Structures are given as structure tokens and as C-alpha cells.
């Protein structure tokens with residue numbers, strides 16, 4: 001009697017597992033919309049993956065913004081150093 005119950009339980013689990021696998025493998029490519037096959041997860045082809053990573057770089061991460069701000073600050077300091085050097089020479 002309890003065997004019938006466990007059969008339907010395992011069948012339900014198998015259906016759920018199959019459904020999950022189908023959903024995972026039929027995800028469309030986020031770049032061109034083609035269905036991705038096999039073990040591809042981020043994009044359908046190298047070209048789409050490159051396009052995706054290029055697109056993802058547009059909004060800056062906090063670390064990237066920090067790095068850019070740091071190099072801008074360094075550049076500004078160099079500019080103001082050069083400017084004060086020029087002014088010293090100009091005032092002479």
C-alpha cells in the first residue's frame with residue numbers, strides 16, 4: 001500500500017526534475033534571443049558573449065568608478081603641478 005504512494009512521489013519528483021532541466025536548457029540567448037543549447041549558460045556564441053560583456057561594462061561597478069576617480073585625481077594633481085611650474089617660470 002505504501003509502495004503506491006512512494007511510486008507517485010518519485011514520479012512527481014522525476015517530472016519536477018525533467019521540467020527544471022528543460023527550463024535550464026531552453027533559456028534564450030540574452031543577446032540575440034536564439035535558444036541556447038548544450039552547456040552554454042551566458043550566451044549562444046562567442047560573438048554574443050563578447051557583445052554581452054561589452055554591454056555589461058557600460059554601468060560602472062563601484063570598484064571601477066573608484067579606480068577611475070583615483071586616476072583622475074592623479075591626473076589632476078599632475079596638471080596642477082605642471083600649471084604651477086609654468087606659472088613659476090612665467091613670473092620670472
Ligand SMILES: [Zn+2]
Pocket residue numbers: 029030031032033034043044045048
Ligand atoms: Zn546569441
